[in-house]
Amino acid sequence: MSTSTGRVTSGRPNKIADDDGRFDSRTRIAWLLRMNRLYGRDPDLAVARRCVTAFAGRLGPVTPSQISRWENGVLPVPYRVIRAYEDMLGLPTGHLTAAVDTVHQVRSVRPGAPRLDRGFTADAVLARELDDLLDRCLADVPMRAVDWDGMSARVLAIPHVYLPRPMWHTLVTRLLAEMSVARGWDYHHRWEALRRLQGHPVAREAIAVAVAEMIADPASQIVVDPLMLLVHDRHATQLLVDEVTAPTSERTLRAALDVCELAAGAGRFGGAEARTLEMLARSHAADEGLPADVRRAAVDLLSGLARKRPTTRKTAPDRAETVAGLVRSAEGAIDVATRGTSVTENRMLSRLVDELLFTPQVDVRLGAAAVLAASPFGAPLADALARDPSPRRERTAALGMIGGAQHRPALEALLVGRTPHAVSAQAAFGLGNLPGHTGHAVLVAAVHHHRGNEEVLRALVYAAGMQRATPVLAEVRGRPDLPPEIRAAARWWLARPGPE
Template identity: 30%
Template sequence: MSVRTVRRRIGWLLKVNRKLGADEELRIAKNFARAWPGGGHTPDAPTVSRWESGKTAISTATVNRYEGLLGLELGCLTALKHAIERAAGTASGPGATAVDDDKRLHELLERSAGKDEMGGPSWIELSDHVRAAPDLRLHPPRLWDAVSDRLLGELVVAEHCGWLQRQEALSRLLEHRWAGASAIGACIDLAEDSTPVVIEPLSLLDSSPDLVAGRYIRQAVESPASDRALVGALLAASRKIRRRHFTHEDSSRIGRAVTSLLNDSTLDEGLRRLASEVESELRAGGATRADAASVWATSSRPRRISTRACARVSPAGPSTDEMLTELVGQALYDPNPDDRMLAAMFIAGTPVRAAVASCLLVEIEEDLRRRRHCDLGVLLRTMTLLRSGNHRPVLHRILTDPHAEESARLAAAWALPHCAEGPAVTPWSKILEVQTRLARRPSMIGASVLHGVVYGAGTDGDEATLRRVRADSDLPTIVRSTARWLLTARLPVRSLRHSGHL
């Protein structure tokens, strides 16, 4: 992703929040600039316009000021700025407040290594201090273990803005000379813990140039413990190739493993796309790829959704928003789950989120009525990433219908566990009964559907359903082991329905 694209997206994020914000006075750029004093250099209306069009670089302090003036949650827009800059490889250095403030650093370290509260902004502040001190060593060194374990434990159960903040903080620790080993160890330990939470700790290892991280990812591509582990390993491998983290031997072995995957006719289509991306990165030798955003904008569905959403939020405003069309298209169709997720999170970080979710639901209902299932999975996944719960009744309907097609059931099974709270209680017992019966038929998809159902029952705290699964020796091993883990997990599993990887 180019620097210009990054600036345009951050500018769009600021503009939409201002133009559709609760304070009508601030929707006028001149009034917004007039309200600025107290947040550093006072801009004028043309400066605001240049920021929001992406023509001028936007500092973290500027984004913080937008959050304050618009009454938004502290760090909610800043977290998206950090995320897109990291994805594009254009992350800025530590903030000025992180320099030469040992007292604050020690205070944050003491809190993070103990049990005192550490919100997302505090983790970002701590990681900013750590990044500003590349030679920082802790005594005893195991303090890094305590900090890393706690941060990763919070990350996998955090949601939305808090999840992004902790992901950025942990990525910074992974890049640090002395904190990195502990952060790598924490990720590997969680990935090895027979847990369904495996994509995050594996994919996060892309931040570390350490050979231990590279070797572990290579091994996970060669001999994945599960399909979800393979997703995490391929995500990390793709970016590590781009960042030239692998040795020549590791790159060669990953290449052979990926070729074997692509020759497997039974490979899931999503995994095939990820494996193809890794293969393309290896062929390119880590060269920067051109933006593919224009591809998403040419599809009729993203433009239709974008146009309808614009009409809902601002009937008198522009009929189209090219950036929204681009983001909707990428959220739906980008082959890389990380890029899809980030595009959806940008939409979710604006007041247009609910309108886009409503338009997606219209598309889903229409596709189901016409029995068109080719896009159902991507539509449901994007609804989830937008933190919407209004598709929950549709998911229930699909999973309790014994005649629903396999592709629809698979999409619904993995969308439901991460679905935002909705108006109806999920009938997990009925869903399990229907899906268990369907899984008896010869099918590779049945086990994956049941896996998603069990994971969802666990995040909803339905222990009775989990115990039934654990006791049923006829069910697939991965399904029973997931139920067992969810019944004994040290993590607060009800919080695992975050907007992470699906």
């Protein structure tokens, strides 16, 4: 639904919304590697000493104690080691590295070279590789997610990369457009590429301009993700304040309030900006003419400016019981008892599930989703969420973040019947983010069923747009019985190019 130079961590580990070291970024990465090894395709690799031979051909001599230190968070894990895990475990290239990059994005406001250092040497070979990738970007030749990943990492590895400003604008506008409509790891790689390019002084300015242009379009259907990029640009926070001051629409106001809360929690605002935001947030919170969710976002921003975490709307016992039930289902599905998962590792799984379901901060939820989806627990967790007989909004949202194509029917079933509108809207947004496609007839029937509810209709148009359901979008655009804003949303999607 999206760093510094060095290895995976350097010095003090990057904290992720915690007050202790048990759940910091290094520990999360170590947990992800160990879980994939323990519950991967080859049960022999569950014994660390049997990995030595598997690693040797990729890394050179490795000892069981080294593996243990990587997987217990004692040592930072370099990029080449994580790539070796991917190869050894038969995972797609980028499956683990994209998740690790996402871990470092959470609660971080430092753009630039990836914390997971690729170890590039700035030589003639690297320059030729970058030339080829830049030529493809600017010639509008199809770019895969890993190509954007490679291009952005090379830009930051080679000092003094020069492109004329119009070329930077062309490049980042294309990348932003592709990121906005990408799904899964395709999204994460593109988001990370934009974050890195913010470390280049001219590319940073071009990204801020491209974000402002996208948000200024009142028909734009993607607003939160572009605005979140501004959190990582200390020169662009005024753009966030401007959007709260004079929003393009109620949707962009809600998005700007949410993102300002994230930026405030990171200490991005001070002095006049903080005072202006506080005044505006109080005004919006008291404006009964605004939707309830916008007023609630204004209250959360006030908490963020005061450095107070917003409280969740779930009672502690119910929350704990929900998390425990999902963890039991996931652990039971892969029989964790047979391969020695520790109590600490179980706590990490519980923490990630809790963040996925209940944490108010969107970047923390996205980070938890990325780690869970890259772990062996992602699919069984999604299965458990899909089986929920009385779905609630937070469970539906979680399924849309970690589910697969096989979970689409569970979300499709929530588009009709007596399902609360908020849950139906969340199900539609989830369908937009999951791999695969929903039948056109299902989407059209849902549009007819919810024709009186703009929240659900907008989510359905999002689902149709993300899967390029052109016939559905064309029908919505041409229906005079639907609100003008919904028809405009369909027109925006019809005009939107998508990644190859």
